[in-house]
Amino acid sequence: MARQNKNRIMEIRNRLKAKYPHVKTQLNHKNGFQLLVATILSAQCTDRQVNSVTPILFSKLATPEDFAAVPIERLEAMVRSTGFYKNKARHIQNCARSLIENFNGRVPDNIEDLTRLPGVGRKTANVVLGSAFGVPAMVVDTHVTRISKRLGLTKHKDATKIEFDLVKIIPKEDWNDFSLWLIYFGRAVCKARKPDCPNCFLEDLCKSGDKRE
DNA sequence: AACTCGGGGCA
DNA sequence: TGCCCAGAGTT
Numbered sequence: 001m002a003r004q005n006k007n008r009i010m011e012i013r014n015r016l017k018a019k020y021p022h023v024k025t026q027l028n029h030k031n032g033f034q035l036l037v038a039t040i041l042s043a044q045c046t047d048r049q050v051n052s053v054t055p056i057l058f059s060k061l062a063t064p065e066d067f068a069a070v071p072i073e074r075l076e077a078m079v080r081s082t083g084f085y086k087n088k089a090r091h092i093q094n095c096a097r098s099l100i101e102n103f104n105g106r107v108p109d110n111i112e113d114l115t116r117l118p119g120v121g122r123k124t125a126n127v128v129l130g131s132a133f134g135v136p137a138m139v140v141d142t143h144v145t146r147i148s149k150r151l152g153l154t155k156h157k158d159a160t161k162i163e164f165d166l167v168k169i170i171p172k173e174d175w176n177d178f179s180l181w182l183i184y185f186g187r188a189v190c191k192a193r194k195p196d197c198p199n200c201f202l203e204d205l206c207k208s209g210d211k212r213e
Numbered sequence: 214a215a216c217t218c219g220g221g222g223c224a
Numbered sequence: 225t226g227c228c229c230a231g232a233g234t235t
Binding site: 049 | 232
Binding site: 048081088 | 217219221222
């Protein structure tokens with residue numbers, strides 16, 4: 001029974017890997033701090049929106065010191081098109097100040113310190129760990145949450161509990177890719193409202209049936 | 214657990 | 225026009 005479920009999960013993993021062989025993050029910044037800023041900006045908006053503001057943003061403001069000193073209204077204006085811009089601008093500035101004060105201006109490379117930064121929750125922290133430091137990290141966003149429930153990989157709805165469920169059943173070397181697979185899959189097939197079940201390559205392994213939730 | 218912040222893209 | 229987007233903080 002448990003054995004059978006394990007085989008099912010590995011089959012899901014194999015098909016995702018075959019379907020999306022070279023996934024990679026769209027928030028690809030060399031600089032760890034700029035990646036952190038881009039990731040905070042990415043909350044509840046598309047990577048396209050983020051990528052439309054970051055070039056001009058980082059051409060004006062590059063370092064934590066720059067972000068700490070800029071007038072907040074100016075920062076708000078520069079990130080406005082990513083939505084929730086007042087929150088994000090405030091978080092980013094406080095984040096820069098905290099990095100200067102507590103971490104010598106460097107982005108910490110562990111989940112505890114990252115999640116203690118203003119505006120950085122578990123998802124943002126895991127994105128930074130995976131993309132900036134190459135550490136195995138399971139990012140649980142709305143796609144991963146929705147699809148993990150549909151596939152029967154978790155029964156929880158809390159993102160942190162889902163993360164713990166997933167890291168138990170997915171091999172560590174797949175963690176970074178797994179979240180990206182589900183995000184790609186969630187955009188193309190397993191969409192929130194109208195999942196394309198007839199054309200789904202995982203349909204025979206799916207637990208959601210007609211519920212779609 | 215529910216509520217708030219939000220402009221942009223797309224059917 | 226309606227709905228979704230690699231969320232986080234507050235109450």
